[in-house]
Amino acid sequence: MPAETIGQLLKRLRDEHGWTQQQVADEYCRVTGTVTKDAREVGRWERDKRLPTPDTRRHLATVFGVPAGDLDRAAAAARRARCQAPSAGSQPVMAEAAEMDRRTFVGTVTAAALTTAIPVPRHVDPALIPYFEQQLDGHYRADMLLGPRALIGTISAQCDLISQLVNAADGTTRQRMARVGVHYAAFAAWLYLDAGDPVTALRCHDVAQELAHRSRDREAVACALVDRAMARTDQGMGTAVLDLCEGALMDASLLSPEVQVFALQQQAHGASLLGDRRHVDELLDRAGRLLDAVDVEAWGTACLRTPHYIEVQRATCYGRLGLAHAADRLWQQIIPSAPPTSRRDVGVWTGRQAVAAAALRQPERAVELARHAAGIVMETGSERARRELAAVKAGMAPWQAEPIGQALAEVLAPIGKGV
Structure with missing residues (x-):
């Protein structure tokens, strides 16, 4: 009888535990403190399309509570099976690559090379901290120009490496690295949200919250809470958004102005989800009064990088509240002044303005705005912008059978499913 391959072994162990592939991925992330494994990766292991590395096998042994040697022997059996059927071995890899967006595939391969090629030192030099900080600043700029998919692989790999460095570092270096x-x-959570993967984004938020507490930095903890609130905003969970932001602001007087602005504007989004315009304006007015005191953007909250930052949030909240006239007036001021580096954001904002135009019964204008936003979606792959265009389609339902409705369908057709 042929020896059990590692894919067969992992499938059997998963069945014995009664877990789904996603639950295996979640357990793997819990054991390792990483954020890059998902159900698709577990599926590739189980189908012997990708053999887990020795380090991965060791972690999987911990996940399932079995000797690591069992997985090593099963991996050897899978390699022998590949050698006996070489033509079958290359086809899954080609098919897997064909399924992935080219930029994501290249980024993932690069990320895998980073995590497997760089050994984690026993002594973590504090000089690595400014290195990673400088890298992140460039990543922020690249995201604004390229969209999320071009960066996910690289950022995920760096997240994994930093998590390992945190565990290896001593004293204050560990806290600073955290x-x-x-x-x-x-x-990483932001990128996954923008790419339309909220499940992985929430796992990234879990990692951020743990690292924030390990850093013993009050502002890190507050920002991790607000980042989580952003994800809950996308899910329409208004009370969760308010609670998380209130938790972040419990010691508001001890937080920097930028972190207070970050929390207040997100709290306003929670209030808009609950239909409370008065609270929205109160929170955004408070944030606006703090904005002039922000002199450095240490947490990348975009309040300095985004012109009309507070009014962008207000226009978004007004649109959510159904205040089409007020939202449209604000978008008319905001969008023309946006810098070229905000092109992806302009796609999102233009989609929101198109929704307002449809609500104002201006279908021709809504279609022209949607046309502009659709072009940006094609360039950046932003799922956030794509969702706004889905809302435009819903708002244009009264004209669906008319020529202008057909024109909108033609505009939206190239950007694919879900719209």
Whole structure:
């Protein structure tokens, strides 16, 4: 009888535990403190399309509570099976690559090379901290120009590496590295949200919160809470958003102005989800009064990088509240003044303005705005902008059978499913 391959072994162990592939991925992330494994990766292991590395096998042994040697022997059996059927071995890899967006595939391969090629030192030099900080600043700029998919692989790999460095570092270096890790995990969550993967984004937020507490940095903890609130905003969970932001602001007088602005504007989004315009304006007015005191953007909250930052939040909240006239007036001021580096954001904002135009019964204008936003979606792959266009389609339902409705369908057709 042929020896059990590692894919067969992992499938059997998963069945014995009664877990789904996603639960295996979650357990793996819990054991390792990483954020890059998902159900698709577990599926590839189980189908012997990708053999887990020795380090991965060791972690999987911990997940399932079995000797690591069992997985090593099963991996050897899978390699022998590949050698006996070489033509079958290359096809899954080609098919897997064909399924992935080219930029994501290249980024993932690069990320895998980073995590496997760089050994974690026993002594972590504090000089690594400014290195990662400088890298992140460039990543922020690249995200604004390229969209999320071009960066996910690289950022995820760096998150994994930083998590390992945190565990290896001593004393204050560990705390400072954990603080850097909060930035990276929060940014990874943002990328996954923008790419339409909220499940992985929430796992990134879990990592960010743990690292924030390990950093012993009050502002890191507050920002991790607000980042989590952003994800809950996307899910429409208004009370959760308010609670998380209130938790972040419990010691508001001890927080920097930028962190207070970050929390207040997100709290306003929670209030808009609950239909409370008065609270929205109160929170955003408070944030606006603090904005002039922000002199450095240490947490990457975009309040300095985004012109009309507070009014962008207000226009978004007004749109959510159904205040189409007020939202449209604000978008008319905001969008023309946006810098070229905000192109992806302009796609989101233009989609929101198109929704307002449809609500104002201006279908021709709504279609032209949607046309502009659709072009940006094609360039950046932003799922956030794509969702706004889905809302435009819903708002244009009264004209669906008319020529202008057909024009909108033609505009939206190239950007694919879900719209």
